[in-house]
Amino acid sequence: MVNMLSIKNLHAGIEEKNILKGLDLTINPGEVHAIMGPNGAGKSTLGYVLSGRDGYEVTEGEATLNGQDLLDMEIEERAVAGLFLAFQYPVEIPGVSNMVFMKESVNAARIARGQEEYTAGEFLKLAKEACKQVQLPLDFLKRGVNEGFSGGEKKRNEIMQMILLQPSICFLDETDSGLDVDALKTVADGVNSQRSPERSFVVVTHYQRLLDYIKPDFVHILADGKIIKSGDASLALKIENEGYGFLGLNYVEEKA
Amino acid sequence: MTDEIDQALDKKYEAGFVTDIESDTFEPGLNESVIRRLSKLKNDPEWLLEWRLSAYNTWLKMEMPDWANLGIDEIDYQAISYYSAPKSMKDKPQSLDEVDPELIRTYEKLGIPLHEQERLAGVAVDIVFDSVSVVTTFRDKLAEAGVIFCPISEAIEKYPDMVKKYLGSVVPRGDNFFSALNSAMFTDGSFVYIPKGVKCPMELSTYFRINELNTGQFERTLIIADEGSELSYLEGCTAPQRDENQLHAAVVELVALDDSKIKYSTVQNWYPGDENGKGGIYNFVTKRGIAHTNSRISWTQVETGSAVTWKYPSCILKGDNSVGEFYSVALTRGCQQADTGTKMIHLGKNTRSTIIAKGISAGRSNNAYRGLVKMGPKAENARNFTECDSLLIGDKCGAHTYPYIESRNPTAIVEHEATTSKVSDEQMFLCQQRGLDPEKAVSMIVNGFCKEVFKELPMEFAVEAGKLLEISLEGSVG
Numbered sequence: 001m002v003n004m005l006s007i008k009n010l011h012a013g014i015e016e017k018n019i020l021k022g023l024d025l026t027i028n029p030g031e032v033h034a035i036m037g038p039n040g041a042g043k044s045t046l047g048y049v050l051s052g053r054d055g056y057e058v059t060e061g062e063a064t065l066n067g068q069d070l071l072d073m074e075i076e077e078r079a080v081a082g083l084f085l086a087f088q089y090p091v092e093i094p095g096v097s098n099m100v101f102m103k104e105s106v107n108a109a110r111i112a113r114g115q116e117e118y119t120a121g122e123f124l125k126l127a128k129e130a131c132k133q134v135q136l137p138l139d140f141l142k143r144g145v146n147e148g149f150s151g152g153e154k155k156r157n158e159i160m161q162m163i164l165l166q167p168s169i170c171f172l173d174e175t176d177s178g179l180d181v182d183a184l185k186t187v188a189d190g191v192n193s194q195r196s197p198e199r200s201f202v203v204v205t206h207y208q209r210l211l212d213y214i215k216p217d218f219v220h221i222l223a224d225g226k227i228i229k230s231g232d233a234s235l236a237l238k239i240e241n242e243g244y245g246f247l248g249l250n251y252v253e254e255k256a
Numbered sequence: 257m258t259d260e261i262d263q264a265l266d267k268k269y270e271a272g273f274v275t276d277i278e279s280d281t282f283e284p285g286l287n288e289s290v291i292r293r294l295s296k297l298k299n300d301p302e303w304l305l306e307w308r309l310s311a312y313n314t315w316l317k318m319e320m321p322d323w324a325n326l327g328i329d330e331i332d333y334q335a336i337s338y339y340s341a342p343k344s345m346k347d348k349p350q351s352l353d354e355v356d357p358e359l360i361r362t363y364e365k366l367g368i369p370l371h372e373q374e375r376l377a378g379v380a381v382d383i384v385f386d387s388v389s390v391v392t393t394f395r396d397k398l399a400e401a402g403v404i405f406c407p408i409s410e411a412i413e414k415y416p417d418m419v420k421k422y423l424g425s426v427v428p429r430g431d432n433f434f435s436a437l438n439s440a441m442f443t444d445g446s447f448v449y450i451p452k453g454v455k456c457p458m459e460l461s462t463y464f465r466i467n468e469l470n471t472g473q474f475e476r477t478l479i480i481a482d483e484g485s486e487l488s489y490l491e492g493c494t495a496p497q498r499d500e501n502q503l504h505a506a507v508v509e510l511v512a513l514d515d516s517k518i519k520y521s522t523v524q525n526w527y528p529g530d531e532n533g534k535g536g537i538y539n540f541v542t543k544r545g546i547a548h549t550n551s552r553i554s555w556t557q558v559e560t561g562s563a564v565t566w567k568y569p570s571c572i573l574k575g576d577n578s579v580g581e582f583y584s585v586a587l588t589r590g591c592q593q594a595d596t597g598t599k600m601i602h603l604g605k606n607t608r609s610t611i612i613a614k615g616i617s618a619g620r621s622n623n624a625y626r627g628l629v630k631m632g633p634k635a636e637n638a639r640n641f642t643e644c645d646s647l648l649i650g651d652k653c654g655a656h657t658y659p660y661i662e663s664r665n666p667t668a669i670v671e672h673e674a675t676t677s678k679v680s681d682e683q684m685f686l687c688q689q690r691g692l693d694p695e696k697a698v699s700m701i702v703n704g705f706c707k708e709v710f711k712e713l714p715m716e717f718a719v720e721a722g723k724l725l726e727i728s729l730e731g732s733v734g
Contacts, residue, residue, distance in 0.1 A: 051689050054681060075688035085689050091682040095704030101690070104700065108691035144704065145686075161690065 003064075004029050004200050005050075005169050010061035011225075012049045019045045021225030022061070027169065030197040034211055034236060035204045037222035038244055043204045044088060046222070047171045051085045052078050065169065080112035082168030086158040086175050093145040098157065099127060101145045106164050130163040134190050152183040159190035170194070171202045176210040188213030208240035221247060281340040286333055288312065291440055294339055298409055298443070301416060311429040311439030318433045324566055324595035325624040325656055328538065329501075336472045336503055338441045382407065382446045382462045394458065401457050404449040408476055411447035418449060422480055426509035426546045426572070434505040434540040434566075438474045442507070445475035450485035450516070459714055461490040464504075472503035479509070481516035481551070488519040488714060501529075501563060503538050510545030512553050514575065518545065519554045521713055522569075523721055526561035531619070533591030536563025543567065549575030549604070556712045558721040559586040559596060568626065570599035573607035573638075580609040583709040587702075587725060588621035588653070597627035597658075602635040602668065611642040614706050617653035624656040631668035638668040646676040647705050649698065699726045 005027040012020040019042045027033055035043055049056045050063060052075040063070040065081055073081065093101065106126075107117040118126070127141055134156040146154050155175055162170055172191070176184055191201065191214050203214055211219070211233060219235040220227045221244070229235065229247060238246070282290060291312055295305040320331065382405065398405050404415065412419050429439040446462045464475065481487050504526065512518045520543075529536025539562035545553040555569040571580030582598035600609035609629065617623040629640045646655035661670050679701050687697030703710070703722055710718045 053685050074693075075685065076691050076693050079689050079691040087686065091680070091686050093683050093686070093701055093704055095707035096700050101687075101700070104692055104696065105690035108693075108696075112691070165690070 003027065004031075005063070005065055005202075007050075007063045008061055010046075010049070010058065010063060012045065012056055012058045012061075014045070014056050018059070019225055020049065023222075023226055025220070025227060027200045027202065029168075029200055030195075031218065032195065032201045032203065032214060032216045034214075034216035034219045035202060035222050035227075036206065036219065036236060036239060041222045042225045043222055044173055047085050047173045047202075047204065050078070050171060051075060051083060076108070077112075080109045084162050084165055084167035084170045086155075086162060086170065086172040088173040088175075088177065090146050090149075090154040090158055092147050092149075094147050096145050097142050098145050099124070099141040102127060102161060102164050105161070109165060126164060127160075130160045133163060133193065134160045135186050136160065151178040152180065155179060155187055156183065156190070159187050163190060163194060166194075168198065169200045169202070171204070173204050174206065175203070176205050176207060184210065185213060208236045211236050223247070279340050282337045284335050284337045286312075286336070286338055286441065290338060294441065294443065297339070299413065301412065303420065304412060307424070307429070308440050311436050312441075314430040315433065315436035315440055318430075318436055320433050321566075324626070325622065325658075326564055326566065326593045326595050328564055328593075331501075331503065331538065333437075338472060338474065339443055382460075397457070398460075401454055402451040403454065403456055404447065405460055406447055408442075408445040408447040408478060411478070415447075415449070418480065419447070419478065422478055422509065422511055423476075424509075426511060426544050427507050427542050432542060435507050435542045438476060438505050438507045438542070441472075441474045442476040443474055445477045445506070446479075447477075448479040448487065448489065450481045450487050452482045453484040454482075455485065456487040459488050459490055461492070463492045464506075472505065474504075475506050477506070477508040478511075479518060479520070480511045481513060481518050483513045484515045485513075486517045489521070490714065491520070491522045492525070501536060501538050502527075503540070504562075505540045506542070508541070508543040508569075510543075510553055512545060512547045512551035512578075514549045515551060516548075517552045517554075519556070519714075520545070520569070522555075522557040522559070523724060524557065524559045524561050524565070525724060527563075528561050528590060528592050529563040531590045533563065536592070537561065538564045539567060540564075541567045543569035544572065544599075545570070545580075546572045546574055547578035547580060547607075550577045551575060552579040552581070554579075554581040554583070554712070555598065556581075556583040556709065557585070557596075558706075558709070558713070558724065559584070559594060560724055562594075563592060565592075565594040565596050567596045568598055570601070571609065572601045572603065573609065573635075574603045575607075576604040577606045578604055579607070581712075582609075582611045582613070582627075583712040584613045584625075585616070585706045585709045585721070585725075586614070586623055586625075587616040587618075588623045589618040590621060591619070592621045594622070595624040595626055597625045599628040599630070600640055601628075601630045601632070602638040602640070603632045605634065605636040605638070607635055607638045609640045611640070611644070612708050613642075613644045614709055615644075615646045615655055616649065616702055616705065617646065617655050618649040620652045622654040622656070624658060626658040626660075628660040628662070629670050629672075630661075631663040631665045631670065633664045635665045636667050638665065640668075640670045642670075642672045643708075644672070644674040645705070646674075647702065648676065648678045649702075 003026050007023055007025040010020050010023040037043055049058060058071050065083060068081060070078055103123045110117055128138060131138055131141055136156050146157060149157060175187055216233055219231055219233060221229040291308050295308060427435050430436055448460055450456050510518050526537035526539055547553045553571045559565055569582060573580050580600050586594045586596050588594050597613060598611055611627060613625045615623040615625055625644050631638050644657050648655055655676055657674050659672055663670060679698060683701055684697050702725060710721055713721055
């Protein structure tokens with residue numbers, strides 16, 4: 001079986017600063033992996049490097065998605081190949097309606113897969129359902145992308161996009177940050193509804209709390225650009241109780 | 257990203273073909289005898305010849321304005337031909353069947369079928385090719401409603417009193433260098449009269465095309481909305497791709513009598529020149545409307561073409577409670593230069609004006625908004641709101657804003673908001689991460705930026721404007 005996402009000895013950074021220093025990670029279809037770790041460890045960088053953001057340079061190692069060389073693809077090619085990044089701080093695109101934005105996105109993926117584009121009518125139906133699922137009022141479909149949304153609304157909007165795009169691997173970058181308990185639950189429900197034997201998740205978080213709602217199969221500790229410990233859900237609990245101290249990490253805050 | 261933008265700033269101009277048609281064209285040059293010759297050819301009445309000559313004499317004493325933020329090589333006004341018409345137009349065709357098929361094909365290529373049955377439902381169109389009006393559609397249907405829509409040369413013949421009364425009443429002959437030139441040499445254009453209380457049953461539209469080499473286009477549009485009437489008017493423009501600069505100096509006058517409404521929309525796509533700034537249209541246009549009591553004039557423009565744009569559609573809010581609006585999108589790329597904006601002259605009480613101007617600059621282009629808001633001493637409780645936003649694509653282009661405010665009435669309120677932003681890397685990344693290619697991403701972000709203006713355009717035009725923007729931005733990112 002081909003691993004869904006396979007990362008081997010990945011070294012990468014930005015502006016000549018090394019951030020990832022030999023990261024290995026293998027994710028199989030249907031698995032949920034949580035990544036925790038101190039600030040500045042490279043958690044967000046991993047998301048950006050995998051999705052191909054400008055400015056991030058890979059100096060060594062490899063990453064494949066369903067057997068395809070991810071690092072050789074353009075940003076949008078990685079996206080239509082099934083990689084989805086839920087942003088920590090989703091940006092606003094004034095004047096571009098959520099509906100138009102998502103329809104174009106979904107259709108770009110459909111074209112890449114050789115499927116028929118959705119008509120406006122077909123898509124509207126799907127979008128309404130997704131909107132309800134993340135408990136956003138329907139007028140959010142008409143509003144500009146993230147335009148004037150609260151922090152929580154932006155995160156729900158990210159999950160709505162994920163639901164509509166049906167990616168094969170979802171990288172959630174601190175999707176729980178800034179959410180109150182109710183919003184957290186809504187977002188987690190959205191994610192859980194998308195769990196399937198074919199779809200995998202990487203959940204980056206600082207807090208065990210999220211993992212009460214999204215049960216991970218594996219928990220990894222990322223520190224100084226490498227995964228230094230992996231375990232099951234109990235590892236997250238241990239960190240919640242003891243901090244990162246037991247791993248010998250007490251130098252990390254200055255790197256934030 | 258910037259390098260990629262530069263590399264790829266190479267867009268195709270789809271309207272750049274030349275129509276191979278025999279034309280009667282004046283020798284280049286401008287003097288009194290050229291004016292007399294034109295006047296005779298057009299069968300001008302005596303007063304109009306005098307009018308032209310007086311404008312010419314005023315023009316001779318004027319100098320080309322140099323206050324705009326434009327770098328233009330000196331224009332040799334003696335090297336331009338001031339009149340060109342397809343030979344087949346000599347014996348005025350009475351119906352479309354008599355129009356040269358080559359001309360009809362030209363417009364079909366531009367996506368403007370002239371046969372009425374093929375037209376978009378509800379749009380009547382007047383076609384101006386070089387210096388003459390080729391055809392005006394739906395005239396019978398308009399006549400039923402009492403609406404006059406015809407070439408201005410025909411109006412001069414058939415409705416001389418009306419033309420004499422209003423021609424030059426909004427834009428006087430000596431108003432500026434280009435209006436004086438136009439007044440001396442205008443060759444054709446459109447004339448519209450909407451009778452009292454009539455809501456024009458369809459959109460009216462003029463399509464301007466410059467074809468002939470070294471020829472200037474000097475057309476004149478006069479629109480009169482009588483008391484309580486309403487009208488929506490569209491204007492579109494294209495020209496072939498040529499290495500030489502061509503001159504377009506038009507005058508548009510709007511007269512909105514009491515309680516009337518005029519909405520004037522333009523999609524300007526003259527040939528912008530190549531990526532190094534060779535060729536393209538010099539677009540020097542004077543557009544102005546006068547708004548009487550309780551009337552409303554609304555200008556909407558989408559400017560994507562021309563090497564140089566110098567254009568300030570304005571409103572004189574003469575009557576109490578009159579309203580002026582200006583909605584503009586100006587996109588410049590390559591080496592294009594635009595200095596465009598509006599003037600809102602508030603004279604009457606409770607007059608209101610709104611200005612929404614969106615400038616988008618890419619490549620090495622320069623884009624300036626220049627606007628005047630003037631509150632006269634009698635403009636009690638007049639209000640203006642101006643919003644002026646610039647969007648930059650890449651790091652070699654320029655955006656400038658020159659707002660002028662003069663208020664002589666303490667009760668008048670003037671508000672001005674301005675922003676400058678860039679298409680941000682974060683926005684691009686979000687779009688691409690969701691599967692959109694960079695061109696699609698830019699065009700979507702730019703369309704969003706222009707939304708407030710596009711929603712003011714008539715439906716078919718809004719779609720066209722969106723598409724035009726997409727084509728214009730093609731290749732603006734790598």
